[in-house]
Amino acid sequence: xxxxxxxxxxxxxxxxxxxxxxxxxxxxxxxxxxxxxxxxxxxxxxxxxxxxxxxxxxxxxxxxxxxxxxxxxxxxxxxxxxxxxxxxxxxxxxxxxxxxxxxxxxxxxxxxxxxxxxxxxxxxxxxxxxxxxxxxxxxxxxxxxxxxxxxxxxxxxxxxxxxxxxxxxxxxxxxxxxxxxxxxxxxxxxxxxxxxxxxxxxxxxx
Amino acid sequence: xxxxxxxxxxxxxxxxxxxxxxxxxxxxxxxxxxxxxxxxxxxxxxxxxxxxxxxxxxxxxxxxxxxxxxxxxxxxxxxxxxxxxxxxxxxxxxxxxxxxxxxxxxxxxxxxxxxxxxxxxxxxxxxxxxxxxxxxxxxxxxxxxxxxxxxxxxxxxxxxxxxxxxxxxxxxxxxxxxxxxxxxxxxxxxxxxxxxxxxxxxxxxx
Numbered sequence: 001x002x003x004x005x006x007x008x009x010x011x012x013x014x015x016x017x018x019x020x021x022x023x024x025x026x027x028x029x030x031x032x033x034x035x036x037x038x039x040x041x042x043x044x045x046x047x048x049x050x051x052x053x054x055x056x057x058x059x060x061x062x063x064x065x066x067x068x069x070x071x072x073x074x075x076x077x078x079x080x081x082x083x084x085x086x087x088x089x090x091x092x093x094x095x096x097x098x099x100x101x102x103x104x105x106x107x108x109x110x111x112x113x114x115x116x117x118x119x120x121x122x123x124x125x126x127x128x129x130x131x132x133x134x135x136x137x138x139x140x141x142x143x144x145x146x147x148x149x150x151x152x153x154x155x156x157x158x159x160x161x162x163x164x165x166x167x168x169x170x171x172x173x174x175x176x177x178x179x180x181x182x183x184x185x186x187x188x189x190x191x192x193x194x195x196x197x198x199x200x201x202x203x204x205x206x
Numbered sequence: 207x208x209x210x211x212x213x214x215x216x217x218x219x220x221x222x223x224x225x226x227x228x229x230x231x232x233x234x235x236x237x238x239x240x241x242x243x244x245x246x247x248x249x250x251x252x253x254x255x256x257x258x259x260x261x262x263x264x265x266x267x268x269x270x271x272x273x274x275x276x277x278x279x280x281x282x283x284x285x286x287x288x289x290x291x292x293x294x295x296x297x298x299x300x301x302x303x304x305x306x307x308x309x310x311x312x313x314x315x316x317x318x319x320x321x322x323x324x325x326x327x328x329x330x331x332x333x334x335x336x337x338x339x340x341x342x343x344x345x346x347x348x349x350x351x352x353x354x355x356x357x358x359x360x361x362x363x364x365x366x367x368x369x370x371x372x373x374x375x376x377x378x379x380x381x382x383x384x385x386x387x388x389x390x391x392x393x394x395x396x397x398x399x400x401x402x403x404x405x406x407x408x409x410x411x412x
Contacts (some may be wrong), residue, residue, distance in 0.1 A: 110343035128377050132338070159406070160381040171334050175366040175381065200365070 004151035004197055006050040007043055008173065010165060011036065013157025013181030015067070020181070025030060025082040026067045028073035028183060035185035036078050040120065042187040047196065050119040050148060053078070058127040061099040068099075075124050076103045082122070083107075086114035091123035092144060092155050100125040129163040142168055149173075152197045154189070172198050210403055212256040212359035213244060213249055214379065216371055217242065219363025219387030221273070226387075232273045232372075235280035241391035242284050246291060246326065252400065256325040256354060259284070260371050263356040264333035267305040274305075279328050280311045288328070292320035298350060299331035306331040334370040348374055355379075359402045360395070362388040380406050 011032055016085070018028030036053065043051055055075040061068055082089055091107040093100060131143050144166060153173040160177050162170060176193040177193055217238055224234030242259065244277055249257055261281040268275055297313040299306060310330055337350050350372060359371070359379040366383050368376060382399040 114388070128374070160383075161379055161406075162377055162381075164377040167377050168334070168338070171368055171370040171373050174369055175368075 003047045003194060004174075005048070006052065006148055006150050006152075006169075007193075008052045008054070008153040008170065009039065009050055010054045010153070010157075010159075011182040011185075012155055012159055012164065014071075014106035014183060016157065017108075017181035017183040024066075026070035029071045030077075030180075031183035032185075033074060033077055033081060035182060037081050037085075037189060039185060039190065040082060040087070040118075042190045043084070044118045046190065048118070050121070052150065052166065052169075053122040053123065055093075055122050055124040055126070057069060057123070057164060058094060058097070058099070058125055059153065061125065072101050075122070076101050077174040079104055079107055079122055079124075081184055082120055083113045085118075087118050087120045088112050088116045089120050089122070089124045091124050093123055094127065094130045095125070097125055120202070123166075126164075128167050131166070132168070136159075138143050144169065152176060152193060154178065156180060156185065156189075209253045209400060210380075211254065212258065212354055212356050212358075212375075214258045214260070214356040214359040214371060214376065215245065215398075216260045216359070216361035216363075216369065217388040218342075218361055220277075220389060222363065224389035225391040230272075232276035235277045236283075236286075237389040239280060239283055239287060240306055241388060243287050243291075245391060245396065246288060246293070246324075248396045249387060250292070250324045250372055252396065254324070256327070258356065258372065258375075259326040259329065261328050261330040261332070261372060263329070263335065264300060264303070264305070264331055265370070267331065271384055273274060274306075278305075278307050279330070282307050285310055285313055285328055285330075289319045291324075292322055293324050293326045294318050294322045295326050295328070299329055300333065300336045301331070303331055308351050312374045329371075332370075334373050338374075350375065354380075356380060360399050362385065362386055362391065362395075373380070 014028030014032050018025050021138040051163055058069050079091060088110055089107055089109040091104045095108055098104055150169045152172045152178045153170055156178045158179045176196055219318055220234035220238050221231040224231050262277050278292055285297060295318055296316040297310045301314055337348060356375045356379045359376055360382045362384045364385045382402055382404055
């Protein structure tokens with residue numbers, strides 16, 4: 001079976017999941033933490049070499065304050081959880097903003113935790129404009145140059161869009177969409193995505 | 207009903223369609239011409255303001271010669287067909303290459319045909335590297351700056367990927383995938399895509 005080297009993850013649907021469970025929207029994010037860890041372990045066990053999580057974007061920070069605080073906390077907690085695993089961790093995003101949580105500054109250069117072996121990129125206060133740097137002529141290369149091309153992009157929550165997720169690295173990605181909301185993640189989602197990925201013919205336009 | 211302003215079109219599957227019909231691969235492209243015109247008319251009738259067709263890419267030109275000549279001819283013919291409609295036409299791609307058909311040079315600045323009213327962008331010998339210009343520090347803005355954000359991206363042929371299609375303009379697009387090969391296009395495809403699009407909640411990350 002052909003395994004994607006790099007899987008991008010858009011873990012959407014936390015708020016809708018919360019509403020369906022009679023909770024406040026903001027309370028959905030915490031329920032996404034264990035799925036994130038389970039996904040990491042599942043991908044690692046299958047030989048995936050790199051995982052990029054879409055934490056939150058500069059656009060997301062315009063949401064109401066209680067939600068912003070909740071997803072920011074969930075990202076901080078997620079990074080700390082992942083730092084307990086065998087991972088090479090990088091938090092990537094605009095640190096020159098109050099919206100970037102100070103607790104994550106120590107993770108903004110890639111560091112190896114445990115035995116390493118799996119690269120994990122966690123996008124925090126990310127935006128594609130910031131990434132491309134096309135408002136700033138000084139930037140001659142991508143700010144995310146350390147993130148390699150994404151082979152398979154999986155999105156939970158039923159939306160079929162990238163929402164600004166690494167536009168350059170996803171130019172040849174295969175997209176796999178899952179209707180379930182992120183908190184209902186199961187490792188079988190990955191089985192299904194990879195089984196599907198295995199059937200896709202890679203042409204890179206050739 | 208909320209209608210997308212700008213629909214991107216990846217008309218994939220011509221060669222697989224040809225094989226299924228006992229034809230040579232190269233002969234599938236010609237069968238894509240009438241669908242392209244039917245799509246234009248259908249979209250225009252529904253009030254779509256801009257359509258971008260993925261003609262061929264720099265990567266595509268690495269295919270075998272008979273196929274390259276066939277899809278190049280199909281693009282030239284498609285642009286000529288569209289120039290008989292009420293359209294504001296722009297052919298966009300790397301003209302500084304032998305792979306760019308000379309017949310299309312007169313279309314590389316936007317021109318109004320008939321009564322105009324619908325913008326049509328036709329990507330010919332396009333590549334996202336050329337577009338971003340990140341190998342060339344002189345470029346401070348996108349070369350495709352005249353193409354607006356894509357609201358809905360529809361791809362025929364069963365693949366679920368962008369294949370380098372306008373990475374910046376598609377950062378917030380909704381993607382709609384159709385298993386049918388492009389030559390089997392029917393206007394009902396657009397009905398279904400727009401019905402689906404109408405149900406999508408637009409958040410732009412907010």
